[in-house]
Amino acid sequence: MTENTSSSAAGPPGSAAPGAPGRAPRQLRADAQRNIGSLLEAAKAVFGTSGVDAPAKEIADLAGVGVGTLYRHFPQRSDLVKAVLQHGIDACADAAPALAAAHEPGAALANWLHRYTEFLATKRGLATALHSGDPAFDALPGYFYQRLEPALGSLLDAAAATGEIRADISASDLLRAVALLCTPVSDEGIAYSQRMVTLLIDGLRYPAELQRSS
Amino acid sequence: MTENTSSSAAGPPGSAAPGAPGRAPRQLRADAQRNIGSLLEAAKAVFGTSGVDAPAKEIADLAGVGVGTLYRHFPQRSDLVKAVLQHGIDACADAAPALAAAHEPGAALANWLHRYTEFLATKRGLATALHSGDPAFDALPGYFYQRLEPALGSLLDAAAATGEIRADISASDLLRAVALLCTPVSDEGIAYSQRMVTLLIDGLRYPAELQRSS
DNA sequence: GGCTTAAGCGGAACGCTCTTCCGGAACTAT
DNA sequence: ATAGTTCCGGAAGAGCGTTCCGCTTAAGCC
Numbered sequence: 001m002t003e004n005t006s007s008s009a010a011g012p013p014g015s016a017a018p019g020a021p022g023r024a025p026r027q028l029r030a031d032a033q034r035n036i037g038s039l040l041e042a043a044k045a046v047f048g049t050s051g052v053d054a055p056a057k058e059i060a061d062l063a064g065v066g067v068g069t070l071y072r073h074f075p076q077r078s079d080l081v082k083a084v085l086q087h088g089i090d091a092c093a094d095a096a097p098a099l100a101a102a103h104e105p106g107a108a109l110a111n112w113l114h115r116y117t118e119f120l121a122t123k124r125g126l127a128t129a130l131h132s133g134d135p136a137f138d139a140l141p142g143y144f145y146q147r148l149e150p151a152l153g154s155l156l157d158a159a160a161a162t163g164e165i166r167a168d169i170s171a172s173d174l175l176r177a178v179a180l181l182c183t184p185v186s187d188e189g190i191a192y193s194q195r196m197v198t199l200l201i202d203g204l205r206y207p208a209e210l211q212r213s214s
Numbered sequence: 215m216t217e218n219t220s221s222s223a224a225g226p227p228g229s230a231a232p233g234a235p236g237r238a239p240r241q242l243r244a245d246a247q248r249n250i251g252s253l254l255e256a257a258k259a260v261f262g263t264s265g266v267d268a269p270a271k272e273i274a275d276l277a278g279v280g281v282g283t284l285y286r287h288f289p290q291r292s293d294l295v296k297a298v299l300q301h302g303i304d305a306c307a308d309a310a311p312a313l314a315a316a317h318e319p320g321a322a323l324a325n326w327l328h329r330y331t332e333f334l335a336t337k338r339g340l341a342t343a344l345h346s347g348d349p350a351f352d353a354l355p356g357y358f359y360q361r362l363e364p365a366l367g368s369l370l371d372a373a374a375a376t377g378e379i380r381a382d383i384s385a386s387d388l389l390r391a392v393a394l395l396c397t398p399v400s401d402e403g404i405a406y407s408q409r410m411v412t413l414l415i416d417g418l419r420y421p422a423e424l425q426r427s428s
Numbered sequence: 429g430g431c432t433t434a435a436g437c438g439g440a441a442c443g444c445t446c447t448t449c450c451g452g453a454a455c456t457a458t
Numbered sequence: 459a460t461a462g463t464t465c466c467g468g469a470a471g472a473g474c475g476t477t478c479c480g481c482t483t484a485a486g487c488c
Binding site for chain 3: 030067
């Protein structure tokens, strides 16, 4: 079991409602699309308040559907989490080129990392679950990192090229580190995360400073 | 609920077996002490292989006792986790003065943090659970940080006094950050954690370098 | 050494949640 | 309007955590 993971290889028409996990060969029925929307909204709310381990019934009730409907559209809980996060992840990835164009490499990198931090922080419970050790979520970090790595990678390369930061830290290393630091602990949450991410960024710069000053 | 924590005010004789959670006013019966030992050993093993969420029965079976016995001695799962970690935590805390005496402040700090990282890394599954969001474990980080904070605090102060590191990061911030970074993700685990902790340490040094070179 | 007391043990019983399944309702196309 | 299919809803099944109680067994006393 836990054979979920990366779906099949299908490359479907693609005109389905965004966020829907199943690759239906045909158009979804109207009520089904509506229910998927309700479920996503409900899941976002419930995940935020009760965490990702919230009872399935709670989500279904809030969405005004039966649990069967939830399980049909999102067989794995990770499918639901994935769908809820997808939009924000895409926005993050797309922000990278814009930042690169508007700032110097080092600043762009720092900016993006803080933006990423903010995104993770607002999702509190969600990001936590990605590293909770539950095998059901094991595939998710990889899935999202795959999307974000090129974005961060280009920022890193640019900053490394100007000598502003060291070059021996990979994009995936950083993505993971920031995600881990965004795990909520007490309440100050986001302030703490941002502080620690700043520390990490300074760590990226440190050896560069050493070389410059020596 | 989750009212476990610091027991009552009782100040018992104190010759009870170390590691036992309950403050029994009297001596524990011999078989009870033996069972507690078996449970701790079993828990350490099971936590290591199956994670902290392993079925209670698995631990009880390995220890050769019934589940009732497990729950009597460790009503909260966090009690078991606490008992398993206690020894290593104490060792970590006690290592601080020795390192401070043997190395320069900055090196002592770095050394201690790496040692702490190593400890957390060897406990993989355990440390994960501390920040899994499960309310059952919420009290644990605080409990341990209380023990470790003075140790790390003195190292931080010493290093800050010599100007080797910045002074605006607290011990508890760092403890938490390192613990988070030690959350296992793939397999490379400890190497990754050490790398990221090194990055954090460099971040602590960065502004100091700036000041020195300017 | 035998007896009394009660601490401690084991596992059955309970409840909760996740997950699956199927009869019936709702939507779409003809 | 009708037929065909998709999709819905909640009831049934299964697993695990936790509690509870009668019996066992160590410890204290005569």
